[in-house]
Amino acid sequence: MSPHTLRYALLFALVPITAFAAEPPGLGATVEPLLEQARAMSPELAASVLSADAALARAKGAGTLPDPTFRVQFKDVDRARGSVLPDRVNRIDYTVEQEFPLWGKRGLAQSIAAAGAAQTVAGRDQTALELIAAVKTAFGDYYGAHQGVLIIDDIKRTLDVMAEVAQRRYEQGLGSQQDAILAKVEAAHMETERMRRESDRRRAAARLNALLNRPVEAPLAYPETLPPLPSSEAINLDNLVARLNDTSPILKAQDAAIEAASGTQALAKKSWYPDVAVGLSVVDQNRRWQGYEAMVSIKIPINGTLRRAEISAATSELGAARSRRDALAAKTREQLVAAYWNFDEAQRIATVLHENHIPQTELALKSAVAGYQQNRVDLLNLLEAQRRAFQNRLEHVMYLVNRERAVAEIEKLLGGAL
Numbered sequence: 211m212s213p214h215t216l217r218y219a220l221l222f223a224l225v226p227i228t229a230f231a232a233e234p235p236g237l238g239a240t241v242e243p244l245l246e247q248a249r250a251m252s253p254e255l256a257a258s259v260l261s262a263d264a265a266l267a268r269a270k271g272a273g274t275l276p277d278p279t280f281r282v283q284f285k286d287v288d289r290a291r292g293s294v295l296p297d298r299v300n301r302i303d304y305t306v307e308q309e310f311p312l313w314g315k316r317g318l319a320q321s322i323a324a325a326g327a328a329q330t331v332a333g334r335d336q337t338a339l340e341l342i343a344a345v346k347t348a349f350g351d352y353y354g355a356h357q358g359v360l361i362i363d364d365i366k367r368t369l370d371v372m373a374e375v376a377q378r379r380y381e382q383g384l385g386s387q388q389d390a391i392l393a394k395v396e397a398a399h400m401e402t403e404r405m406r407r408e409s410d411r412r413r414a415a416a417r418l419n420a421l422l423n424r425p426v427e428a429p430l431a432y433p434e435t436l437p438p439l440p441s442s443e444a445i446n447l448d449n450l451v452a453r454l455n456d457t458s459p460i461l462k463a464q465d466a467a468i469e470a471a472s473g474t475q476a477l478a479k480k481s482w483y484p485d486v487a488v489g490l491s492v493v494d495q496n497r498r499w500q501g502y503e504a505m506v507s508i509k510i511p512i513n514g515t516l517r518r519a520e521i522s523a524a525t526s527e528l529g530a531a532r533s534r535r536d537a538l539a540a541k542t543r544e545q546l547v548a549a550y551w552n553f554d555e556a557q558r559i560a561t562v563l564h565e566n567h568i569p570q571t572e573l574a575l576k577s578a579v580a581g582y583q584q585n586r587v588d589l590l591n592l593l594e595a596q597r598r599a600f601q602n603r604l605e606h607v608m609y610l611v612n613r614e615r616a617v618a619e620i621e622k623l624l625g626g627a628l
Contacts, residue, residue, distance in 0.1 A: 238430030241349045241437050244418060248345045249338070251423040258337040265330035273320030279307040283491075300496055303503065307489035315485070318477040325470035332463035335625065339459060341421065343622040346437070348417040350614035353433040355410035357607040362404045365600045368579065369397040372592060375583055389589040396593055436614055439557075440628035447550050450620065451543060457625040460542055464535040471531040475524035481517050484509045546623045553616035560609040563602055571599040 237243055249255065286300030311319075373393035380390045416426040443449065455461060491503040511517065578595040581587030621627055 236431045239434045244345050247422045248341055252341055255337055255341055258334040262331045262334040265327040269323040269327040272323030273316040276309050281305040302494040303491045305489050305491040309487040311485050313480050313483040315480050318473050322470050322473040325466045329463050329466035332459045335459040339622045343618040345421050346618035347615050350611040352414035354607050354611035355407050355414050356432050358407035361603045366400045373397055444628040459625045464538050468531045471528040475528050478520040478524040482511050549616050549619040556609045556613035563606040567602045571602050575599040
């Protein structure tokens, strides 16, 4: 068993005992500890790591000489006795034969194996990036749902004050019973909305736990903050597109596939050139060493139909790999540009909501509450001001989460953090 295999075998053998003991306190408050836990505990990522290790190990053995052949030949058998026992055989040849692939075939085989290993390594990197993006997205949903609960709790406190004022005014004959009932109905509606947000929070927590290979009901701390934004230079669209071709693991995997297909085509063309086998024999004549024999054999590549078919197939595979690369490059570029504009939209709208709409609607709500308490604003206008404030705050959180989703998508496509 290799050191890598042993390491991961021990890791997963100890998961039931040490999974929670190794967790940092307050797991769930920020995203970085979640990412570390996911990298350490994800069975899918561990499987891709082991597959990459296996591919790299196989690549090391590619292109080596095939095993030699040992052969024993019994000659000049005494047929009268009808046996091949040693005392009835006049001559025994002991031969060792080694085949030598020529014309650069061994180097091509090694290049093909190395390209296949590079493709598997790129797949491992892509698996890790998909895991990171999934954790960041689930954490964003967790944060958004939790913030929704906090916003509703804040709004509900305002509604409770409104309901109390409406009830007191009704008892004093200064307001209608309809206002008191309407305030209570609005408060009940907020309670229902809170239940929905709590369900969203529990679902997001369950997704996070699943990604961390924990029981879905395992406790998580409430999220405190989203990750910091990347710099404006890092999130520049031109820089992102320029970086894509060099760092995308999706494109790296396809580049490796092209290299492997190119090597396979070259190796198929080399099949027209014969391989050579060299042998050396030791001659045992009547139980006495009499001398040595040498031999050279050459494979004759006369099956032209087979070779032309193999070359044609390899050429088609190479063309298909190149076409897939072009298609993937176009698709990945389109996904990157779309993710960038999703980020740009979310960032712009979140900024406008934070700097303009939310302060204005909060001020309007405070003014409406004060006016209602002084009998200068009716309840319907007050509830409308409350709804606008509630909606703006929820929209702000939603766009913050959308922004985090876009960043996670960009990083997954690019192959690393911004």
